Structures are given as structure tokens and as C-alpha cells.
Amino acid sequence: xxxxxxxxxxxxxxxxxxxxxxxxxxxxxxxxxxxxxxxxxxxxxxxxxxxxxxxxxxxxxxxxxxxxxxxxxxxxxxxxxxxxxxxxxxxxxxxxxxxxxxxxxxxxxxxxxxxxxxxxxxxxxxxxxxxxxxxxxxxxxxxxxxxxxxxxxxxxxxxxxxxxxxxxxxxxxxxxxxxxxxxxxxxxxxxxxxxxxxxxxxxxxxxxxxxxxxxxxxxxxxxxxxxxxxxxxxxxxxxxxxxxxxxxxxxxxxxxxxxxxxxxxxxxxxxxxxxxxxxxxxxxxxxxxxxxxxxxxxxxxxxxxxxxxxxxxxxxxxxxxxxxxxxxxxxxxxxxxxxxxxxxxxxxxxxxxxxxxxxxxxxxxxxxxxxxxxxxxxxxxxxxxxxxxxxxxxxxxxxxxxxxxxxxxxxxxxxxxxxxxxxxxxxxxxxxxxxxxxxxxxxxxxx
Numbered sequence: 241x242x243x244x245x246x247x248x249x250x251x252x253x254x255x256x257x258x259x260x261x262x263x264x265x266x267x268x269x270x271x272x273x274x275x276x277x278x279x280x281x282x283x284x285x286x287x288x289x290x291x292x293x294x295x296x297x298x299x300x301x302x303x304x305x306x307x308x309x310x311x312x313x314x315x316x317x318x319x320x321x322x323x324x325x326x327x328x329x330x331x332x333x334x335x336x337x338x339x340x341x342x343x344x345x346x347x348x349x350x351x352x353x354x355x356x357x358x359x360x361x362x363x364x365x366x367x368x369x370x371x372x373x374x375x376x377x378x379x380x381x382x383x384x385x386x387x388x389x390x391x392x393x394x395x396x397x398x399x400x401x402x403x404x405x406x407x408x409x410x411x412x413x414x415x416x417x418x419x420x421x422x423x424x425x426x427x428x429x430x431x432x433x434x435x436x437x438x439x440x441x442x443x444x445x446x447x448x449x450x451x452x453x454x455x456x457x458x459x460x461x462x463x464x465x466x467x468x469x470x471x472x473x474x475x476x477x478x479x480x481x482x483x484x485x486x487x488x489x490x491x492x493x494x495x496x497x498x499x500x501x502x503x504x505x506x507x508x509x510x511x512x513x514x515x516x517x518x519x520x521x522x523x524x525x526x527x528x529x530x531x532x533x534x535x536x537x538x539x540x541x542x543x544x545x546x547x548x549x550x551x552x553x554x555x556x557x558x559x560x561x562x563x564x565x566x567x568x569x570x571x572x573x574x575x576x577x578x579x580x581x582x583x584x585x586x587x588x589x590x591x592x593x594x595x596x597x598x599x600x601x602x603x604x605x606x607x608x609x610x611x612x613x614x615x616x617x618x619x620x621x622x623x624x625x626x627x628x629x630x631x632x633x634x635x636x637x638x639x640x641x642x643x644x645x646x647x648x649x650x651x652x653x654x655x656x657x658x659x660x661x662x663x664x665x666x667x668x669x670x671x672x673x674x675x676x677x678x679x680x681x682x683x684x685x686x687x
Contacts, residue, residue: 247362257311260355263304268292274315278342283461290457297447298323305356317343317352321360323367324686327441329584336364336372357384370577372570386568387640390647391679394546394564399539402558403520404513412514419466424453427479430501438681439648462687478502485529492538495523500550508553545681569643575610575622582619585675589617594674601671604633634668645672648679
């Protein structure tokens with residue numbers, strides 16, 4: 241809310257018979273119907289019901305805001321906050337995820353979403369969340385202090401015509417079987433190994449794992465199918481997750497593989513052709529999601545990030561690369577976030593040309609800046625710095641552009657070569673890229 245408005249003052253009158261308040265369990269059915277209608281997909285409604293009814297370990301009805309037209313006695317706008325813990329370089333931090341942002345078309349352009357973001361951001365701050373992240377339509381959330389700075393859904397597409405055929409007389413190298421409860425610990429162990437390889441990740445508590453594996457409703461867009469990859473003798477080799485319905489990519493329904501992990505010591509190359517055939521058999525049995533123009537799968541979409549060992553084991557001449565989308569990221573206090581993750585930043589310097597670096601790095605954001613001081617590779621200071629002119633400092637990055645480097649979406653020279661108001665000395669560019677390595681994965685966030 242504004243500085244003069246307390247969260248405790250909700251509900252609050254917005255004028256024109258509109259009231260902003262927190263939701264209650266009594267709003268469940270109406271919010272389910274509202275989100276299904278506005279988002280034009282039943283999966284959104286199922287997901288909202290799971291969040292509203294208290295099944296979710298971190299989110300409940302009171303984490304939704306609603307704007308109600310008291311004259312019409314109906315909800316006309318809503319959103320929610322899904323609180324969670326992420327990690328950066330192994331350092332845990334709290335993140336708030338605003339989601340299910342929706343407004344009835346007849347009530348748009350009245351600032352209702354802005355008013356709710358003020359509430360959500362205030363709640364998130366009270367919870368000590370150092371970052372907010374939201375998935376959604378292009379540009380829109382920039383209005384509320386967000387930057388599209390973290391990779392989301394970097395896809396590799398294998399079209400149906402390129403699914404490898406089985407060689408006559410050669411046995412399959414692996415097969416899929418449905419997960420059972422005895423596999424849960426195996427899956428959790430492999431997931432933990434996988435996220436340790438990435439800069440950003442979303443670890444899960446025991447309660448969250450139980451919810452992911454057993455608690456989500458059928459029909460929810462956040463629910464995955466889990467399969468165990470095993471050899472023909474029944475030995476577990478890994479796991480794969482996929483969406484139970486086909487989803488569109490460029491008007492073609494695709495079978496979406498969202499996670500694929502093998503246990504240490506097992507390589508993808510020997511297994512890949514058999515695995516692709518097994519996945520395609522699943523794809524052909526899957527139904528299309530709402531509003532699909534075709535009823536049959538046209539390919540397999542691997543949403544595993546920019547880089548994954550599985551890609552190398554596939555025939556790269558037929559694997560199509562879809563540009564990644566991006567998370568809308570907001571960091572309310574960049575210096576506080578950097579201070580929190582500074583052990584990871586020091587670790588990133590080890591083994592690079594900036595190892596044991598001594599000196600300072602001044603970042604000019606044009607309307608402010610920050611200073612980082614190093615002593616033999618240790619970050620001795622991260623503080624605010626006020627540039628005297630637009631030329632001051634070692635790096636010039638306007639506004640929230642720095643978050644692109646921090647989140648590993650772009651390298652410094654990519655920004656300076658594409659934007660005339662981004663610049664850096666050669667040493668500063670190298671140091672920045674050593675501090676903030678590229679993010680090549682895909683965060684499986686709580687939703």
C-alpha cells in the first residue's frame with residue numbers, strides 16, 4: 241500500500257462501489273470460476289482451488305486479494321502471493337510469487353491491479369522476501385517495478401517426424417513405469433543433485449514434496465505426471481516429469497517434458513533413443529489442453545533450460561531451439577540481496593581469472609549506484625554509491641538492467657553491445673561476469 245496506508249486497514253474503499261480486501265474460504269467457488277473465465281483455461285481454476293482450500297503448504301485463501309463490486313456483489317479483480325524459498329548459489333532466500341493476476345474486462349484501466357500489487361508487495365516485505373518473481377504476459381509487470389531478467393521455459397522441440405524408430409532385433413535400453421510411493425526418496429535425491437548444478441533453484445521441504453507428489457488435484461496446470469526410468473531388469477536409472485495435457489507451441493500441440501534427471505554414473509547417450517520412443521508413446525495418449533486447434537501431439541517439448549545433457553544426446557540437426565521466455569523479477573533492495581548472497585559471489589570468483597581479486601567495482605545506475613570492494617577475493621563491502629555524473633563509475637547500466645546480469649540472463653558485453661546507454665570497462669565486464677555466472681536451467685518454482 242502507499243506509505244500512509246496500513247495493511248491492517250483492509251478492507252478499503254476504492255470508490256465506485258469497489259472494495260479491496262483479502263479473500264476468505266467463502267470466496268473459493270467464485271474465485272475458481274472467475275479465474276477459469278478470465279484465463280480461459282480450466283487448469284487455472286483447479287490450481288486456484290488447491291491454493292484457496294488450504295491444501296498447499298505455503299498458501300491459503302488469505303494470500304489472495306480481491307476487488308469486489310459491492311453493488312453487483314461479485315469479484316472483479318484478484319491476485320495472490322505464493323511464498324517460497326529459492327536459493328542462489330546454494331544460499332537460500334525468501335521469494336514471493338504473485339500469480340493469478342486477473343481483472344474482468346469491464347473493470348480494466350482503473351488501477352485495480354496496481355492497488356493489489358501495493359498490498360502484495362507489502363505482505364511480501366513483512367515476510368522478509370528479498371525478491372518477487374512472476375510469470376505472465378510481456379511488458380505488463382514492468383509497470384509495477386519488474387524486469388524480465390531470469391530465463392523461463394527455454395525449449396528444445398523434437399518434431400514427431402524425427403522420433404527415432406526402433407532398429408529391428410535390437411532391444412530397448414530403458415523403459416518408463418509409473419512412480420510409486422517407494423520411489424519418492426529416489427526422486428527427491430536426484431532433484432537435489434540437479435539443482436546444486438544451477439545458480440538459481442527452488443528447494444522443497446518435506447511437506448512440499450508430499451504435496452507435489454500426492455496432493456495436487458487432477459486438472460491443475462501445476463500438476464505433473466512422474467515416471468521412473470528403469471532398465472529392462474527393473475533397476476532405477478532416473479525420472480522424468482511431464483504435463484498430463486498437450487500444450488501449444490506456435491499453434492502446434494506438444495508433449496511437455498519439464499524435468500529429466502539420471503542418477504550419477506548413468507549417461508544419456510545409451511538411453512536416449514529408447515527414452516524418446518517411450519515418451520512419444522505417452523504423448524500419443526495425451527489429450528490436448530483447452531482451446532487446442534489440433535487433437536494430436538506434433539512433437540515433444542523439452543523445457544529443461546538453455547543447456548542440459550539430454551540435448552547433447554539427441555540428434556541436434558533435428559532438435560529445434562525455441563528462444564526462452566523470462567520471469568518478471570523484482571528486487572526491492574538490490575544491496576540487501578547482494579549482501580545476503582555474498583558468500584556465493586565470493587565462491588563464483590574461485591577458479592576464474594578474477595580469483596583473489598583486490599579492488600573496487602562501482603556500478604552506475606544513472607539514478608543511483610552501488611560499490612563493491614574486494615580484498616584478495618573477499619567481498620569486504622557492498623554499499624550505496626551516488627555517482628556524480630552519468631559517466632562516473634566502472635559500469636553504467638540504466639534502471640533495472642543490472643538484474644539481467646545478476647540473474648544470469650545476459651553477459652555484460654551482450655548488454656553493452658545492444659544498448660547505447662550500457663557500458664563497462666574491460667576489467668569491470670570480466671569481473672561482473674565472474675561474479676554472476678549465466679543461468680542455464682529452468683526453475684521449478686512453487687505454484
